[in-house]
Amino acid sequence: MQFTTFAILAILATVQARVLPRQNDAQKFTGALGGIKATPVLDSGNADRPFFVKGDTFVNAGAALQRSCDQQMNACMNLVNSQQANFKAADCQAQQQQCNAAA
Numbered sequence: 001m002q003f004t005t006f007a008i009l010a011i012l013a014t015v016q017a018r019v020l021p022r023q024n025d026a027q028k029f030t031g032a033l034g035g036i037k038a039t040p041v042l043d044s045g046n047a048d049r050p051f052f053v054k055g056d057t058f059v060n061a062g063a064a065l066q067r068s069c070d071q072q073m074n075a076c077m078n079l080v081n082s083q084q085a086n087f088k089a090a091d092c093q094a095q096q097q098q099c100n101a102a103a
Contacts, residue, residue: 026051026061027068029102031095033087034079038072038099041065065103069096 026041041064042052049057051064054071058064076092079085 027065029069029099031098033076033091033095034085036072036075036079039068041068062103066100069099069103072096072099 024043027038029038031038039054041061044050044052044057046057049059051058051061053064053067056067058067073092073096076085076095077089080087080089080092
């Protein structure tokens with residue numbers, strides 16, 4: 001009985017590993033002004049557009065990583081514009097350059 005349960009669970013795990021996209025974040029930049037991290041760059045599961053960033057898919061990693069950095073920049077600037085940040089717009093811009101350089 002235990003062997004059968006184990007065998008079924010092993011088969012299900014194998015099938016899911018093939019069907020579900022990997023969720024390893026390709027974005028390695030760790031800077032996070034105001035606690036705002038760069039958007040994750042994930043595997044879309046689509047061979048034609050394999051990179052996924054917050055609802056959008058991309059053909060190549062470079063474009064996906066740039067979008068991730070751009071989204072971080074926008075969120076950073078939103079925080080500055082709300083006057084809730086203890087840093088300036090120039091700091092957000094410098095962080096974006098660092099993020100793009102890390103890509």
